[in-house]
Amino acid sequence: MTSNAFPELPIAVIGAGPVGLAAAAHLLERGRTPLVLESGAQAGAAILEWAHVPLFSPWRYTVDVASRRLLEAEGWMEPDLESIPTGGDLVREYLAPLAAHRGLAPHIRYAARVIGVARRDMDKVRSVGRGRRPLVVRVQSDSGVEDIEVAGVIDASGTWRTPNPVGAGGLPAQGEEGAAHWLAGPLPDVLGRDREAHAGRATLVIGMGHSAANTLLALDELASGSPGTEIVWAIRGRSPRRLYGGAESDELPARGAIGTRLREAVDAGRIRLVTDFSVSRLEPTDDGRLAVHGARDGQVLVVDRLAAATGFRPDLDMLREVRLDLDPALECPRALGPLIDPTVHSCSTVEPHGADLLAHPESEVYVVGMKSYGRAPTFLLATGYEQVRSVVAAMTGDAASAARVDLLLPATGVCCATAGAGGC
Ligand SMILES: Cc1cc2nc3c(=O)[nH]c(=O)nc-3n(C[C@H](O)[C@H](O)[C@H](O)COP(=O)(O)OP(=O)(O)OC[C@H]3O[C@@H](n4cnc5c(N)ncnc54)[C@H](O)[C@@H]3O)c2cc1C
Secondary structure: OOHHHOOOOOEEEEOOOHHHHHHHHHHHHOOOOEEEEOOOOOOOHHHHOOOOOEOOOOHHHOOOHHHHHHHHOOOOOOOOOOOOOEHHHHHHHHHHHHHHOOOOHHHEEOOOEEEEEEEOOEOOOOOOOHHHOOEEEEEEEOOEEEEEEEOEEEEOOOOOOOEOOOOOOOOOOEOOHHHHHHEOOOOOOOOOOOHHHHOOOEEEEEOOOHHHHHHHHHHHHHHHHOOOOEEEEEOOOOOOHHHHOOHHHOOOHHHHHHHHHHHHHHHOOOOEEEOOOOEEEEEEOOOOOEEEEEOOOOOEEEEOEEEEOOOEOOOOHHHOOOOOOEOOOOOOEOOOHHHHOOOOOOOOOOOOOOHHHHOOOOOOEEEOHHHHHOOOOOOOHHHHHHHHHHHHHHHOOOHHHHHOOOOOOOOOOOOOOOOOOOOO
């Protein structure tokens, strides 16, 4: 059965980020009505919280094909394909005009948070006739809570609002809940909005991803003009080599350059690197600073701010009543897990994948975009756009187009995959 079983009902898209809007554009092209539900006040609400951060992908990889067709029909001028947008540019120059497009705008509701998805009048346990019932999304807005019947659900709600805790074990570190005053979030704007909190002070950055690298490089720039600014970078492993990346071998030069600049700042001693450090406890000091205790005896770093770039996890609560088949570690679709597991495979050359791989036992429910990668960090927009093209084809009954996935992603130039483990 496809969403065509309920042609009169819309297909819900959760989230008006780049992938959600792309899904809506593909639905419109195929003659279906999207209902985009966005918890924020505008499209790209999550990205606006990291508006100051430059992407590593040039525009070439950040615009979806169906969205481009919609925009170009209204005279939109695509930015220079080789230039690199910031998060803010992405929203201003692409997502905002797309969301305002007269074909799409009537189908987007803002300040509408999805809090649940279910099969109409059938809890998760009941099987008989399940596929013959439409789905229901429960939406919370200023006017209260309502249930809306839909033919299918494409969950593109991202992971930005559910960051991992600082605690290395996945649970908050002891004292983490009471340490909000010192926690700067995953990507503080240290050269702009949050400058005062970091200039002339000591900031500890935790993490081994591009978010950590971005914050470290911004702090390095801040330190060059603000005496007394100290930068400490703590990682759980023994070596930062993976984040230093593939340098010139990276097919996205901006991504390669981040690692190269970071290595230079560490080698020059401007960033103090602490390896083998897993946070176990946070404790305020008598002089108003934060003591960050490591799991090993005697490990303690005393700082003014802590930027925990420890990654993100999907919010699965709203999907509790539908039947999902998830990888037990990564919380992504089970079949996708081996392709993106960061402990096996660190580069972004993920095999192209679409509806087949993303399908769950609950028919007509797909998780796409950043959220489809669960806890894996290597998601790229180009992957998400190909996912929704294929998913929308499947939902609208075009099995041949759904099966034809062909996407070549730019490689990082480094992969930690071991031979025979599905790596490069
Ligand atoms: C700092 C940073 C840099 C990145 N750089 C790149 C890059 O260079 N190249 C690249 O390809 N990728 C990059 N990514 C990864 C990824 O492409 C982005 O995270 C992208 O924003 C993911 O798009 P999305 O649509 O899946 O999710 P999001 O952009 O997070 O959009 C999800 C939307 O859903 C809304 N939402 C959340 N919960 C609900 C709910 N319950 N109900 C309704 N709405 C909800 C949110 O408000 C948000 O607007 C980067 C990510 C980060 C964080």
